[in-house]
Amino acid sequence: MARVSRLIQGGVTSAQGFLASGVHCGIKPQKKDLALVFSRAPAAAAGVFTTNKVKAAPVLLDIERIRSGRGQAVVLNSGNANACTGEQGMRDAREMAQLTAQSLEIAEELVYVCSTGVIGRPLPMDAVRRGVREAVKLLGPDGASAAEAIMTTDTVPKAAAVQVSIGGQVVTVGGMTKGAAMIHPQMATTLSVLTTDAAVAPPVLQAALRRAADLSFNRITVDGDRSTNDTILLLANGEAGVPEISGPGEPLDAFQEALVTVAVTLAKMVARDGEGATKLIEVTVRGAQSEEDAHRAALAIASSQLVKTSIHGGLPIWGRIMCAAGYSGAEVQTDRASIRIGPVLVAERGGPAGDPESLEAAARHLAGDDVQVTVDLGLGRGEATVWTCDLTEGYIKENAGTIT
Amino acid sequence: MARVSRLIQGGVTSAQGFLASGVHCGIKPQKKDLALVFSRAPAAAAGVFTTNKVKAAPVLLDIERIRSGRGQAVVLNSGNANACTGEQGMRDAREMAQLTAQSLEIAEELVYVCSTGVIGRPLPMDAVRRGVREAVKLLGPDGASAAEAIMTTDTVPKAAAVQVSIGGQVVTVGGMTKGAAMIHPQMATTLSVLTTDAAVAPPVLQAALRRAADLSFNRITVDGDRSTNDTILLLANGEAGVPEISGPGEPLDAFQEALVTVAVTLAKMVARDGEGATKLIEVTVRGAQSEEDAHRAALAIASSQLVKTSIHGGLPIWGRIMCAAGYSGAEVQTDRASIRIGPVLVAERGGPAGDPESLEAAARHLAGDDVQVTVDLGLGRGEATVWTCDLTEGYIKENAGTIT
Numbered sequence: 001m002a003r004v005s006r007l008i009q010g011g012v013t014s015a016q017g018f019l020a021s022g023v024h025c026g027i028k029p030q031k032k033d034l035a036l037v038f039s040r041a042p043a044a045a046a047g048v049f050t051t052n053k054v055k056a057a058p059v060l061l062d063i064e065r066i067r068s069g070r071g072q073a074v075v076l077n078s079g080n081a082n083a084c085t086g087e088q089g090m091r092d093a094r095e096m097a098q099l100t101a102q103s104l105e106i107a108e109e110l111v112y113v114c115s116t117g118v119i120g121r122p123l124p125m126d127a128v129r130r131g132v133r134e135a136v137k138l139l140g141p142d143g144a145s146a147a148e149a150i151m152t153t154d155t156v157p158k159a160a161a162v163q164v165s166i167g168g169q170v171v172t173v174g175g176m177t178k179g180a181a182m183i184h185p186q187m188a189t190t191l192s193v194l195t196t197d198a199a200v201a202p203p204v205l206q207a208a209l210r211r212a213a214d215l216s217f218n219r220i221t222v223d224g225d226r227s228t229n230d231t232i233l234l235l236a237n238g239e240a241g242v243p244e245i246s247g248p249g250e251p252l253d254a255f256q257e258a259l260v261t262v263a264v265t266l267a268k269m270v271a272r273d274g275e276g277a278t279k280l281i282e283v284t285v286r287g288a289q290s291e292e293d294a295h296r297a298a299l300a301i302a303s304s305q306l307v308k309t310s311i312h313g314g315l316p317i318w319g320r321i322m323c324a325a326g327y328s329g330a331e332v333q334t335d336r337a338s339i340r341i342g343p344v345l346v347a348e349r350g351g352p353a354g355d356p357e358s359l360e361a362a363a364r365h366l367a368g369d370d371v372q373v374t375v376d377l378g379l380g381r382g383e384a385t386v387w388t389c390d391l392t393e394g395y396i397k398e399n400a401g402t403i404t
Numbered sequence: 405m406a407r408v409s410r411l412i413q414g415g416v417t418s419a420q421g422f423l424a425s426g427v428h429c430g431i432k433p434q435k436k437d438l439a440l441v442f443s444r445a446p447a448a449a450a451g452v453f454t455t456n457k458v459k460a461a462p463v464l465l466d467i468e469r470i471r472s473g474r475g476q477a478v479v480l481n482s483g484n485a486n487a488c489t490g491e492q493g494m495r496d497a498r499e500m501a502q503l504t505a506q507s508l509e510i511a512e513e514l515v516y517v518c519s520t521g522v523i524g525r526p527l528p529m530d531a532v533r534r535g536v537r538e539a540v541k542l543l544g545p546d547g548a549s550a551a552e553a554i555m556t557t558d559t560v561p562k563a564a565a566v567q568v569s570i571g572g573q574v575v576t577v578g579g580m581t582k583g584a585a586m587i588h589p590q591m592a593t594t595l596s597v598l599t600t601d602a603a604v605a606p607p608v609l610q611a612a613l614r615r616a617a618d619l620s621f622n623r624i625t626v627d628g629d630r631s632t633n634d635t636i637l638l639l640a641n642g643e644a645g646v647p648e649i650s651g652p653g654e655p656l657d658a659f660q661e662a663l664v665t666v667a668v669t670l671a672k673m674v675a676r677d678g679e680g681a682t683k684l685i686e687v688t689v690r691g692a693q694s695e696e697d698a699h700r701a702a703l704a705i706a707s708s709q710l711v712k713t714s715i716h717g718g719l720p721i722w723g724r725i726m727c728a729a730g731y732s733g734a735e736v737q738t739d740r741a742s743i744r745i746g747p748v749l750v751a752e753r754g755g756p757a758g759d760p761e762s763l764e765a766a767a768r769h770l771a772g773d774d775v776q777v778t779v780d781l782g783l784g785r786g787e788a789t790v791w792t793c794d795l796t797e798g799y800i801k802e803n804a805g806t807i808t
Contacts, residue, residue: 054730054738054754084726084738086755119723120756228727305709306803313804319523322488323632326458334458334488350458351490352524392804393797399710400717400796 004164005173005258007265011143011159012037014174015197017239021138022149025131027079027117027124032149034131035076036100037193038139042110043237044199045071046206048213050230056083057093058113059229065109069202071235072110074193075100075132076150078178081189082115082123083228092123099129103136114191114231116152116178147176150191153275153398154178160265164258166251171198171240173258179220179270189227190217192266198255199238201246208256209234216263219295220271220387221303234259271387276394280387281311281371285325288382293330295384300328301373302388311371312390316362318347325375336378341365408568409577409662411669415547415563416441418578419601421643425542426553429535431483431521431528436553438535439480440504441580441597442543446514447641448603449475450610452617454634460487461497462517463633469513473606475639476514478597479504479536480554482582485593486519486527487632496527503533507540518595518635520556520582551580554595557679557802558582564669568662570655575602575644577662583624583674593631594621596670602659603642605650612660613638620667623699624675624791625707638663675791680798684791685715685775689729692786697734699788704732705777706792715775716794720766722751729779740782745769 013020017040027033047066049059065071075096082089093113101108115123138145147157161174175194200208213232238244245251272280283302288294301307304324310317318339325332334350342365345353365371371390417424421444431437451470453463469475479500486493497517505512519527542549551561565578579598604612617636642648649655676684687706692698705711708728714721722743729736738754746769749757769775775794 052727052730053734053736054726054741081723084723084751084754084756086739086753119721119727120751228723228730305799309800309803312800315804317523319485319488319632322458323456323523326456326632330457332457335490337458347488347524349490350488352488391800393800395709396713396716396795396797396800399713400719 004254005162005261007261008161008163010161010174011147012174012176012193012195013141013143014161015172015195017041017197017237018195019139019141020143020146021135021140022145023131023134023138025134026127027077032145033077033079034128034135035146035149036135036139037074037146037195038104039072039235039237041237041239042070042072043235044069044202044205046202046209046234048209048232050227052228054084054228056081056115056229057085057089058082058115059231060090061093061097062112062231065112068109070110071112072106073100073104074112074114074233076114076191077128078150078152079117080115080121080123081117081119081229084120085122088122092125095125096128096132099132103133112233116150116189116191116229119228143176150176150178152178154273156273158266158269160262162258162261164254166198166242166254169240169242171242171255172196173262175262175266177266177270179273190230190232190270192217192232194232194234194262196236197238197240198236198242199244200236200255201244204245204247204252205234205236208259211256212259212263215260216267219385220267221299268387271389274389275398276392277389278392279311279369279371279390281373281389282385282387283373284383284385285375285377286383287376287378287380289331289380290382291384294382297325297328297330297375297377298384298386300324301375302386305391308388308391311366312392314363314366316341316346316359316366321373321375322347331379332377333379338376338378340374342372408658409566409665412565412567414565415551415578416580416597416599417545417547418565419576419599421445421601421641422599423543423545424547424550425539425544426549427535427538427542429538430531431481436549437481437483438532438539439550439553440539440543441478441550441599442508443476443639443641445641445643446474446476447639448473448606448609450606450613450638452613452636454631456632458488458632460485460519460633461489461493462486462519463635464494465497465501466516466635469516472513474514475516476510477504477508478516478518478637480518480595481532482554482556483521484519484525484527485521485523485633488524489526492526496529499529500532500536503536507537516637520554520593520595520633523632547580554580554582556582558677560677562670562673564666566662566665568658570602570646570658573644573646575646575659576600577666579666579670581670581674583677594634594636594674596621596636598636598638598666600640601642601644602640602646603648604640604659605648608649608651608656609638609640612663615660616663616667619664620671623789624671625703672791675793678793679802680796681793682796683715683773683775683794685777685793686789686791687777688787688789689779689781690787691780691782691784693735693784694786695788698786701729701732701734701779701781702788702790704728705779706790709795712792712795715770716796718767718770720745720750720763720770725777725779726751735783736781737783742780742782744778746776
């Protein structure tokens, strides 16, 4: 895909006609815990949801509502996932949407709900009720508070926006996300709200979001777990005044590229901010027999605890990379495979390459914050990239020491 | 399978007619690094090998040889995997077998080779040559040195033996193994040598070993990686003087049970001794729609970094267990699933069970060295057990700090 969009400072409110807010209502002891995103006009809506068979109540509600292809607001809370909460959980999710609709004076069916946090505890609805009223009052053009209010173990809020020219007019796509652990393709405790002032027909919007998710949030892995709550929602309100995109053509291509850019930017932020992580690791596999094979091999490498731990330690142990490719299910012929760590060739034709100085150069690359691992399987033209982070003592401390 | 065998003190030399030795030859700086197992009489042989597409040279050699169904000796080294070593690696594996055969004065085709350790470095053949000669000289009835010489990051040597009565006579099955990290079904850097003085026809022996591996080494996971070198070899020399087992019947049932008992005992030793591990975790899923579904769900739970880390921290976060079952691919209906931690019911019908005291009791169970997690999916009769260990800072330190 040719790059046509450009990144700008911004987030979920960068597109015209979107407002947001984030408040502390008491689900968490101190930090902001409830966010609201609102489009002044009703919008086309699309959603991608967790494939986990254990789905949280808000996910079940959103899956039901997204069929309409319409939406106007998303209310999100952190600190409690409203998952494994039975009938009460469904009632609470519905009430959260109702309250939001009433306060915003819009139809209830246009409100989506997202929750993230601890599983198996009822939502503290008194706090949620207070939070919704407050969030509606505080709606404004700055998306920063909303991005902050959806954080769980994230260390930084995550937002991005791009602009792209469609038919000579500027269209903006923006968004916010949260992640940290339980991040794995299909998908993660990822909550993402994306917004655009393009006008896009709902089925086209859904297909564009699916494609963007497949190239971004479905290509990151932190710890292999997939959550009960993962949700990506996209609202397109048409406020830029560009004609509706209703099928293939240059406008859709430009919009798709912009959407993928925002989604990939956000997904990489999630991978980099994995619990305890100190590095973003980009694993590219090329020369595979197919794109699927490339994806399989890249994912196995990026998911390997041994690979991630050795990169944390700055150790260029390429055998662990080769081994992970070997068990990925992708076709691998050892004597055709080569591996680069950063720019440094460390293995070729299935065996060691270069000299001891190569390994030293590879170790220097691993010492940085951005690590590239490139495997060429030497078999075909399939290529795929997956992003992950290193596995550290910090991950263990975070997950063995606290209930989040 | 009814339990008919009984565990005895012993290992790879407990069955009649087997000798073993373990020596230090210089592949590793100080510790024992070369082992030999020898049957005084030629034996029936069976083998199960890694499914990794990147297979080490000795694995390729053994796969070729096992077709004969015959064997008499296994030579093993630690400290170097002889994997990703190309043509030279194959020559070295062959020479290792040749030297062993010459020193033992047996046919070369009856010798199997196993290697474990670092990938991508040529075997130091001078050391190996010295080691083989020395190991042949030191062959004796004690298997302890051999079990020690195959250790890599293992903290303890691993051996087990059982006796079972077949046709009124005592038959012994024994074995040794090594593991630690890169342990995952299909299979692990597991090297295992099993021995028996039963007489078993090679095809029957192969089927029995496959079944035993499926219920033991293929049911443990430490970190999800599968190695280039995994090998389980079984020699049956008939020295107990019992008629050959050549097909179904009581003798095969008794032998199979004994073999499974040894294999499960060894596999659990491997899981308990996972790198950095402080606990053995037994995950049982029952009430699944099928045995495959039960296995899938148990494996997903046992592989979940979040589950393993929270158990390390003594935290009964059952939501992580439910979540892992949900993404396992097994059929799960949240409102029918229940979870026990040890004897304590912590979740039922997909939601919390019991009172705060239940969680305290569950936390007390998690504080012990042996943790049981039992999930009842409430859907059918499928049941499976998988063993794993907790995930700790020790794992990270071990794998980020040293090249092993």
